[in-house]
Amino acid sequence: MENQVLTPHVYWAQRHRELYLRVELSDVQNPAISITENVLHFKAQGHGAKGDNVYEFHLEFLDLVKPELVYKLTQRQVNITVQKKVSQWWERLTKQEKRPLFLAPDFDRWLDESDAEMELRAKEEERLNKLRIESQGSPETLASLKKGYLFMYNLVQFLGFSWIFVNMTVRFLILGKESFYDTFHTVADMMYFCQMLAVVEAINAAIGVTKSPVIPSLFQLLGRNFILFIVFGTMEEMQNKAVVFFVFYIWSTAEILRYPFYMLSCIDMDWKVLTWLRYTMWIPLYPLGCLAEAVSVIQSIPIFNETGRFSFSLPYPVKIKVRFSFFLQIYLIILFLGLYINFRHLYKQRRRRFGQKKKKIH
Numbered sequence: 001m002e003n004q005v006l007t008p009h010v011y012w013a014q015r016h017r018e019l020y021l022r023v024e025l026s027d028v029q030n031p032a033i034s035i036t037e038n039v040l041h042f043k044a045q046g047h048g049a050k051g052d053n054v055y056e057f058h059l060e061f062l063d064l065v066k067p068e069l070v071y072k073l074t075q076r077q078v079n080i081t082v083q084k085k086v087s088q089w090w091e092r093l094t095k096q097e098k099r100p101l102f103l104a105p106d107f108d109r110w111l112d113e114s115d116a117e118m119e120l121r122a123k124e125e126e127r128l129n130k131l132r133i134e135s136q137g138s139p140e141t142l143a144s145l146k147k148g149y150l151f152m153y154n155l156v157q158f159l160g161f162s163w164i165f166v167n168m169t170v171r172f173l174i175l176g177k178e179s180f181y182d183t184f185h186t187v188a189d190m191m192y193f194c195q196m197l198a199v200v201e202a203i204n205a206a207i208g209v210t211k212s213p214v215i216p217s218l219f220q221l222l223g224r225n226f227i228l229f230i231v232f233g234t235m236e237e238m239q240n241k242a243v244v245f246f247v248f249y250i251w252s253t254a255e256i257l258r259y260p261f262y263m264l265s266c267i268d269m270d271w272k273v274l275t276w277l278r279y280t281m282w283i284p285l286y287p288l289g290c291l292a293e294a295v296s297v298i299q300s301i302p303i304f305n306e307t308g309r310f311s312f313s314l315p316y317p318v319k320i321k322v323r324f325s326f327f328l329q330i331y332l333i334i335l336f337l338g339l340y341i342n343f344r345h346l347y348k349q350r351r352r353r354f355g356q357k358k359k360k361i362h
Contacts, residue, residue, distance in 0.1 A: 008048045008055040011106035015116050017087045019065070022106050023078040024048060025055055031078065035067045040082070057102060060095045063088070089113045146209065151266040153200060158259035160194040163187075165252040168245065180242035184232060188239075191248060194255075195221075195228050216345040219338040224251065226331065227293050234310075237303045243296045250289040257281055279350040286346065290339045297332055301325045 009024040025046035032043045043056040064085040071080045084090075094100065111119065164187045171179040171186065202221045205212040227247065232238050261278040264271055302325075304310065310324035 006048065006050045006053050006055050007057050007102040008046075010057060010059075010103050011108075012093050012103060013106040013109035013111070014090055014093070015111070016089060016120050017084055019061075019082040019084065019093070020106065020109055021080040021082070022109075023055075023080065024076075025078055026076045027052075028073050028078055031071070031073070033069065033071050033078075033080065035065060035069055035082070038064060040069075040080075042080075044078070046078075057100075059093065059100070059103070062090050062092055062095050089116070147266045150204075150210070151263055153197075154259045154262040154266065157194060157197060158256060158263065160190055160197070161252045161255040161259065164190050164194070164248060165256050168249055168252070172245075177242075180245040181240050183245040183248055184239040187248060188232075191228060191251075192233075195225055198224070213345060216342045219341055223293065223335060223338055227296060231296055231300045231328075235300060235303055235307075238296065238300050241296070241299060243292060243299060246292040247289070247296055250285055250292055254282065254285045254289065275353070279346075279353050282346050286343060287339065290335060294332055294335055297328050297335070301328050304328065 011022045011024070013020045021040075023042065023044075025044060025048045028044045028046040030045055032041070034041050038061050040059040040061070042058070043054065045054050046052070048055050061082075066083040066085055069080060069082050071078060092099070093103065167187055168179070168183060171183075198221055201210075201212070202214070202217045204210045205214045205217045232244060232247075238244070257274070257277045261274050264274065304324045308323075310327075311321060313319065313321045
């Protein structure tokens, strides 16, 4: 006896862009599923409500759909997905107003239009977030890029200050005290480069690339650059003084200890000797550096008074001449205020670094 051609139970649901159909047939063999002239044609051998038979149905859609469809066979059913040509909500599935008897809503997947819109927005947000993450890179990639960037910055600064330190040391060993008086003309270009590059360090602290506090970083940057660019850079009379040697030598000594420590931190290495030097040598070097800077400012005051550089007169009716030396005297006060702020910051760092180890020993 030949198998009868019967109609299976079909359940449907929709989203704004897609139609979902679930055909209740198990053990399906040789399915023929296609869309021609906006009509879905289905024919397959399977086990349905009327036993093992050939089941067949045709559905003319309410609106236009794409001819390509996707279907998936499972042991119990056939799942069909059809793409709408225009993203919109349909009032029914078929062109004919009367619903076919074999067709019913799929309440497992059914959503109202408002719920479907919320789901669509959620999917769109998820897609945009995924694109944003892909464009920005994964957290691991960003962390690697950050470490690489900081490593290269610290390496360049270390090489620059090392060149200054070695140059000054060799010249002192060969020329003795005579090397004091032409230090500026010998190493100023490299010092300009390193101190201009140090602006990056303050920016890193300000935008959170590094955990360094902004105020101490800014105090050191502005203080050094004021001495380098204003006190030394604008006054040739200051460039030949011995104090330049001591200022530059103390700065470079401190930095050839600091930057290698940061370099190793970027690659998660801890060299105990370097760590100890980083958190200890600032104790003599920082006050000595501030003292050398203060001496350079004090020596520059009579020179600025004599030349009148950067001095100005207030307009009528005040008519008072304001000498730049007045600002230098204010700077001396700020210099020692900065000494206190940075000294306190560095002391806290040292105590955090070594304080815990002492507790463990006891």
